Each structure stands twice: as structure tokens, then as C-alpha cells.
Amino acid sequence: MKWRTGEAGLRRFGNPATRTIFDVPAHIIDGKALAEKLRGEIASDVSTFTNESGVTPHLAAVLVGEDPASAVYVRNKERACANVGIGSTLHRLPAETTQAELLELIGQLNANDSVHGILVQLPLPAQIEEKAVLDAVSALKDVDAFHPENVGLIVQGRPRFLPCTPCGVQQMLIHHGVQTAGAHAVVIGRSEIVGKPLVNMLMQKGEAANATVTVCHSRTRDLNDITRQADILIAAIGLPLFVKADMVKPGAAVIDVGINRLEGKLVGDVDFDQVCEVAGAISPVPGGVGPMTITMLLRNTLTAATLLRKTS
Numbered sequence: 093m094k095w096r097t098g099e100a101g102l103r104r105f106g107n108p109a110t111r112t113i114f115d116v117p118a119h120i121i122d123g124k125a126l127a128e129k130l131r132g133e134i135a136s137d138v139s140t141f142t143n144e145s146g147v148t149p150h151l152a153a154v155l156v157g158e159d160p161a162s163a164v165y166v167r168n169k170e171r172a173c174a175n176v177g178i179g180s181t182l183h184r185l186p187a188e189t190t191q192a193e194l195l196e197l198i199g200q201l202n203a204n205d206s207v208h209g210i211l212v213q214l215p216l217p218a219q220i221e222e223k224a225v226l227d228a229v230s231a232l233k234d235v236d237a238f239h240p241e242n243v244g245l246i247v248q249g250r251p252r253f254l255p256c257t258p259c260g261v262q263q264m265l266i267h268h269g270v271q272t273a274g275a276h277a278v279v280i281g282r283s284e285i286v287g288k289p290l291v292n293m294l295m296q297k298g299e300a301a302n303a304t305v306t307v308c309h310s311r312t313r314d315l316n317d318i319t320r321q322a323d324i325l326i327a328a329i330g331l332p333l334f335v336k337a338d339m340v341k342p343g344a345a346v347i348d349v350g351i352n353r354l355e356g357k358l359v360g361d362v363d364f365d366q367v368c369e370v371a372g373a374i375s376p377v378p379g380g381v382g383p384m385t386i387t388m389l390l391r392n393t394l395t396a397a398t399l400l401r402k403t404s
């Protein structure tokens with residue numbers, strides 16, 4: 093089923109009569125299913141690249157410390173790489189690793205021609221300055237798109253890599269027929285990883301973009317008045333079940349980027365049970381943006397291998 097935004101919210105495609113979404117349940121934007129489909133396409137592209145070049149794209153993942161969630165994400169990234177024919181190496185460092193030791197490893201990975209993509213799993217332990225580490229990753233191997241050079245290219249509308257979570261969100265909007273051009277997209281959250289780049293990407297010219305974008309954060313006044321104006325509402329604030337039904341315009345597309353643990357359960361930033369009664373389309377947690385994040389990492393690793401081959 094496809095959806096598009098309009099002045100009156102979201103309507104079912106193929107039904108130009110006045111039947112609005114109010115009489116149908118919210119369309120589920122299933123990130124897990126989309127991720128599987130896209131991973132099939134990436135596997136085929138990797139195979140073509142490897143056959144033509146004799147090079148197997150390779151991702152180096154760096155995990156510092158023992159954060160259990162980070163360990164799961166990195167393991168899932170390794171598994172996803174293997175499933176599409178991308179090689180990967182995990183560099184596990186103890187929690188007490190110094191910044192200098194981590195920078196030394198990054199330097200080695202930058203210089204290693206058989207490594208095409210480098211990712212440093214976040215968050216890092218408190219003794220390490222995140223920015224110093226992310227700045228040290230070669231911009232050409234920066235498959236997370238966190239390096240200032242890559243951020244600058246995104247802002248200028250000529251990206252080398254797109255950051256994985258925002259790019260995953262855009263792909264979900266494209267593949268579920270949510271029209272962004274001319275739509276009012278409201279992003280709640282201004283993190284370096286999601287909010288800031290996503291705001292930039294949605295306002296650019298191009299696919300899944302051309303939106304009128306508002307960014308809200310912890311200091312935003314009259315937040316509900318703003319979120320209720322959104323045709324597309326993206327929650328990336330890191331607060332469990334923060335977005336309630338009365339914050340959502342009927343028929344809006346709601347994308348939940350949050351991943352929070354609440355009473356032993358994984359929940360998003362959106363109170364799914366109540367918001368799905370109002371929204372026209374909604375992504376779940378788990379099974380929404382998360383699997384798409386990893387999928388976009390695979391795409392970026394292939395892009396990095398392609399770019400490095402061109403420049404070598």
C-alpha cells in the first residue's frame with residue numbers, strides 16, 4: 093500500500109474519492125521488510141563489483157568497552173556484511189582504552205588499503221573525546237558520514253556518503269510513497285547522528301527531500317502546536333514514548349527513530365499504541381528504522397570501496 097501527504101493529510105492511493113485515512117488503520121512502515129529487500133539489491137551490487145574489480149569490500153568496525161547494546165549492534169553489522177558478501181573485521185578494545193591508543197588504531201585502518209570502510213561504534217567511554225576520534229577517520233572511509241568534510245558535503249547538497257539512520261528514514265519515506273516535496277516535516281531532536289543531518293537532507297533538492305523543515309528540541313516552546321502541524325513527524329529525541337496522540341495531526345506519517353529500553357522492553361520515542369490511532373502511517377520499534385540503519389551502512393561500504401578503487 094502506498095501513501096502520500098496532502099493538505100488533508102494522507103489518503104489511500106487509487107481512491108480519489110473522499111475516503112480519508114480516518115476509517116482505516118495506520119499503514120505500517122515496516123523497516124525490517126524493506127531492509128531485507130534492499131539488502132538483496134545490495135548483495136547483487138556487491139557481487140557485480142567484486143566480479144568486475146576482484147576486490148571484496150571490507151568494513152572495519154571498532155568497539156570500545158562493554159556496552160551490551162553496542163555489542164549487539166556491531167554483531168548485527170558483521171552478520172549483515174557477511175550476508176551481502178562484504179568482509180568485516182571487528183576491533184574490540186577494552187573500556188579503559190586511551191584516546192591515543194584509539195587514534196593509533198584509526199591511523200592504521202586509514203592506511204590499510206584492504207579496508208574500505210571504518211566505523212567507530214558510539215557511544216565511546218567518557219575518557220575519549222568523540223569528535224577527535226571521528227575527525228581522525230579518513231573522510232573517504234567514513235561510512236557513518238560523521239567526518240566534518242562529509243557533513244559539509246551533505247549541507248552543500250553534494251554528499252559523498254549519507255549518514256545511515258537519516259538515509260534509512262528517507263528510504264522508508266520513498267518506498268512507502270510518503271511525499272516529502274512541499275510537505276511540512278518536523279524533526280524532534282538535534283543530535284549529530286540523526287536530527288541535524290536529517291533536517292539538512294530533507295530540505296535539500298532531490299528525492300525524499302524538498303520539504304519545509306522545522307527542527308524541535310528540548311528548549312522548543314509550544315512543542316505540541318508545532319508537531320501538530322507536521323505532515324511528516326520524525327521523533328529522534330531519545331525519550332521513551334514521548335510522542336503522544338495529541339501531538340500528531342490526523343493522517344500524518346510518523347517515523348520513530350528512538351530506541352529505548354523501558355521495563356525490559358524495547359520502545360521508541362513514539363507511544364505507538366495511541367499514535368497509530370491518529371497517524372496515517374507509522375514506523376514501529378523494533379522493526380522500523382533500526383534495521384534500515386544497518387542496511388545503509390552496507391550501501392555506504394560498497395560506495396567507499398567503489399570510490400577508493402577510482403582514486404587508487
Ligand SMILES: Nc1nc2c(c(=O)[nH]1)N[C@@H](CN(C=O)c1ccc(C(=O)N[C@@H](CCC(=O)O)C(=O)O)cc1)CN2
Nearest residue numbers: 165211212213214215236256351378379380382383385
Ligand atoms: N557508529 C555508529 N554508532 C551508532 C549508530 C550509528 O549509526 N553509527 N547508531 C546507533 C546504534 N545503531 C547502530 O550503530 C543501531 C541501533 C539499533 C539498530 C536496530 O536494528 N535495532 C533493532 C532492535 C535491536 C535490539 O533488539 O536491540 C530494531 O530497531 O528493530 C541498529 C543499529 C548508536 N550508535
